[in-house]
Amino acid sequence: MLKLLAAMADQPQDWRHGYDLMKDTGISSGTLYPLLVRMTEQGLLEAEWREPIQAGRPPRHVYRLTAAGVSLARSIGNDRAQPVGEMLWI
Template sequence: MVRLRRPSAQTVVVVNALADDPVAWRYGYELGRQVGLKAGSLYPILIRLRDRGLLEATWENDPSPGRPPRHLYRLTAEGLRWAAELAAVPVPGRVVGRPRLREA
């Protein structure tokens, strides 16, 4: 898979959050609260990552009573490799480490 440019800081934050616990399935609302992104920014990132084969998505099996099933997300093996590559490359002008999250 060819990547022509470095992903946005928001994409890196989402990938890092998913890589923190790579076997856990995460739903969008929880992930959005963790990384400080609203739905209008988060879901396009998740869709792009899924379309590129870096993220897998599934429907929740047993939703809470009265709640519709939610989409769940986690990184694929390729997504985990990419997350490791992102973590290894310093970004000029930024302190090495994860991007700062907005205060909620």
């Protein structure tokens, strides 16, 4: 979750596709998508469906941080003195 928060906090107002987040973070799809769902349920992300740019492609979910997600990302960023492996996963 920390990698995902950090990647999204770089541009918190931008909508991001899961595939782009996989490339940016190195998190596998089997881990990333359940994490995106969980973070959305917790109010850290908002998600919506977007119609494809290219005809014939399916709609895709996009995600961005909510105000609560931005706040959490900033607070974790301020606590970086603690090693990532010891931080609490939500």
